[in-house]
Amino acid sequence: MATARPVRAMDPYAEQFWAFTQARELRLQQCADCRKFRWPPGPTCDRCLSDNFDWRSIRGTGKVLSWTTFHRGYFPEYPPPHTVVVLELDEGPLFVSVPVEISPRELREGMTLALRWTDGQDRLGEYNLPVFGPMNG
């Protein structure tokens, strides 16, 4: 059984994003006209309003911008303490994720973290969750 997680917000674009994760692929939409990467997924490029896009695999590395540790429980699936990190991906978008193989005390501003995968499921189905850990970890 995959790890239970709080339910995902879903629409046709999110559905495609999560479908890629079943093969452990982290893909973001890139505008086919102006080439801007976008996140979260959606129908239109916010820079040029084009609805042409490709799902691009990304490098899977980013720099740490900020983080917070929950000391109060909000979701039963994530008992406290639980830490969330915000990265700036090499492709541009900021990405909220969970740091793994590193304690919150070891996080540093500007530190590069790399993509890892962990399993997940909710009432909508099974998927893999993109999380981030130290380089060369």
Place this chain on the structure above:
Amino acid sequence: MNGRLAPLKDIVAIVGVGETDYAKDYRGSGGQAVEKGVARYDSYTLASRALKRALDDAGLTKSDIDGLCTANLSGERASELWGLNPRWSGSGDAAQCIIEATMAINAGLCTTVALVYGNAQRSMDTAYGGARVTGGAITSYFYYAPWGMTSQGALYALFFQRHKLLYGTTEAQLGAIAVAFRKHACLNPNAVMQTPLTITEYLNAPYIAEPLRLYDYCLINDGGVALIVRRADMARDLRQRPIMVSGFGWSEENVDATQLRPRLKSFYHGAHHEVAAQVYPMAGVTPNDVDVFATYDSFSVHLLASLEGFGFCKEGEGGAFVQGGRIELGGELPCNTSGGMLSESYMQSWNHQPELVRQLRGGLGSRQVAGAEVAQYVHDVAGKCKSLIYTKGA
């Protein structure tokens, strides 16, 4: 300066304010805080009480009202409940409603607008994070539930953590805000929180979303607020001195908002600068002229962002600016003098307006800012920024 705003300066006044009994309604029979989720009120009960008090404060009756703004209420139900058939109606936060009411009055759609808010959030146990919060649209933190990211508080924790990393702001510096607002609440008999808070108690309180602690978070309490906004030439010779709406501005920073880019990359200063460029020239004042200041304070961090974004101090210097009593009554820039949403009442922007109006009317006793003539409110909820400047009318 935006020349099209200038003619709207001082064309309306706040002539009446009304609030419910926040402190009394927060306490149960034994003096303890009432349990969440045990309904004593609904939002309409609280809103109705506030409306009656605002009309009485102004010396007007409901037959004088020809416009209605409602917040956290159904406009249709509220109108029906109060027996009103308005010629114009709106809804939104306090700043939005005041700006839109000014425009409606200027257009000749109406002359006297009641702006009414009610929120039985404690009675109804409203959730502001976790599994009970779901988004109809994919925005904000709803998207990040699979990673365990939730709540506005955690978003502002990320904001403060970034501020710490960039500028070296300390948690003890941030604590001065909660301590100052609590000091103000202790001078306000209608404030929910009446016990002084020391910086040691602040630092000993548990983290909620680190680096934010318990006292960085606003209250969850029941209440209602009403304001009566009237065309300026009809505002004289009422029960109270009219308080003029002398300036306003509006700017929203929504591009890449779910990614948290404007929040973490610029602390929403893009929106602050746009609003500052409208509100100060329109009112004909500068930050130096502001005698009493209030900011939306669902979290203490909001004050750092407002002070830096509106030019009261340089970017990154907010932590140092709020030290040494500068933001307290008697200081250089008294902020959130009612106790704000941290310590008076979480009325989601509405309780700040009666407080600023009363400060300009005068006579608040130990809470009075001596000689207050210019008051500013800054509204910044996740980059949706507005500001108002009030001045004393004749």
